[in-house]
Amino acid sequence: MPQAIGKTRWAIAEGYIPSGSTGSGRALESHETVCLLNAGDVDAHVEITIYFADREPAGPFVANVPARRTLHLRFNELKQPEPIPKDTDFASVIESNVPIVVQHTRLDSRQAELSIMTTLAFSA
């Protein structure tokens, strides 16, 4: 079994939740996802801070990724301490107590045919 892998501080400069979707069901709904991998043997306590263009940051949004688990977290579904507005530019910083790996994915289904994009996040 692999050991822990990753870093404890990550950032994603891109962020945007399209308000529209043409797909049916959760799988094809437009979404913005932060994929978290905790390959180690200690549960990860993760705090996400969201940055905007014209207001102070929101957060921290808290997530737990148990040891040897992955969590694909949709920004759409974050509710506490506040929902993230749609059709709004944002960015995020992800901090964990143990090393994790972070990847950013968007599925955009505003038009009839979905499009997807992904990138590794920046690790500090």
Next chain:
Amino acid sequence: MPQAIGKTRWAIAEGYIPSGSTGSGRALESHETVCLLNAGDVDAHVEITIYFADREPAGPFVANVPARRTLHLRFNELKQPEPIPKDTDFASVIESNVPIVVQHTRLDSRQAELSIMTTLAFSA
């Protein structure tokens, strides 16, 4: 609140603004974006230099990203010292006085259905 994160020199080797769009409105217009995150407590003064295949570079284009803010800057909308031509290969170097994180995104709506792509920029 997270501390400053990132680097002060970044590069994006890809760059191309499609001249056509089929989407309606700014959100669905073809665009090439540089997403800048300044998670720190000092305003970022950013200078962007644009490189071409067959002429000397253009710039610097200047942008300010206030402390604890993100700016998703469309290359399409840069005007000073000169607009960036469409349908033309380019690349960019982004320099900041404080650490920032840079991500590159394109939305291409030349055809009926949009497509999106993104990547973390290269940090020096």
Next chain:
Amino acid sequence: MPQAIGKTRWAIAEGYIPSGSTGSGRALESHETVCLLNAGDVDAHVEITIYFADREPAGPFVANVPARRTLHLRFNELKQPEPIPKDTDFASVIESNVPIVVQHTRLDSRQAELSIMTTLAFSA
């Protein structure tokens, strides 16, 4: 001829095999691929561990990448020790005895028009 390039430990936090496809034939079938490059002169023995949201990891899945070869391995086609379920969030850690380079690509053809995404994996 280039020397070996890369790292021996990699991770991909994103992973999802769409169950549907509208394209015809293997080329256009929805797939999730891990691209492995072994530019060196020693054969690479690669072990992949798959992480899930709600169960213990699966694996190791074993692959061999001969010296000076690339292998574009579809997660869809991994069978031993078990197939990877579709429509399920996962992540992966890739370990090699010699340096390799790892890139992650998805082709999603659930709808009439395919979409593609790719990113460099995280190297430890």
Next chain:
Amino acid sequence: MPQAIGKTRWAIAEGYIPSGSTGSGRALESHETVCLLNAGDVDAHVEITIYFADREPAGPFVANVPARRTLHLRFNELKQPEPIPKDTDFASVIESNVPIVVQHTRLDSRQAELSIMTTLAFSA
């Protein structure tokens, strides 16, 4: 004007030139591109080696990127020492005498609507 930025050894583990295109003209033809940025003051002499799944590597393919220029090179258009076959998995190593930045982009127009993907290459 920025100084040289980048690395001298890069790798792209993904590579595939779709044989089909539905777009009209060079801009919308399916293509696989390696974007090279030479932000420095010395011309870059670049050598690309192509790796396959089942044969010895091809190359070096030679490209020159003048000082303060970018070159978006399509793998489709490489001819010497041999063309790169279509519908075939490959990977590449890019070596330069001076620091450059390398990004990988694909436009896939096999179906009616194009899709695009991009990623920073791996730097050694």
